[in-house]
Amino acid sequence: MNEDEVKGVEEMKACIFCQQIKLEQILSETEYFKVVFDINPVQMGHLLIISKKHAMDMRELLDEELFDLIKLEQQLMSKIYDIFDVDGVTIAQNNGSIMDKGTHCHVHVIPRYKNDEFWDNQKVVPHENDLLKLKVALSLK
Helix, strand or coil: CCHHHHHHHHHHHHCHHHHCCCHHHCCEECCCEEEEECCCCCCCCCEEEEECCCCCCHHHCCHHHHHHHHHHHHHHHHHHHHHCCCCEEEEEEECHHHCCCCCCCEEEEEEECCCCCCHHHCCCCCCCCCHHHHHHHHHCC
């Protein structure tokens, strides 16, 4: 095993999504994903979509996994709209080293309401980025 493979095995052993999700916590699942309630919800009904594969970044997922993910997001949104009197749903993905320790890539599905102050609690330190460089990279298809 090379150094990266060893690191991956160690991360998986420490991952709460791989090791600590109990069967009774799983609300729904597909071939590639499981759905649970967020343990620290920002809103009642806040769900997590968790990859069954220990992937640290969505870029590691195969096309069929990504298709399964977007279909699952759509189904969960439909259920939230049908069951709750929501004004919208926010979908947010967490990837890479910025995630909580002991997790892997996952998606938040959050019921939203007018005047819920969701964005009022977000405090982000701005970072200077070269937007022209991004614009050029995105236009080269």
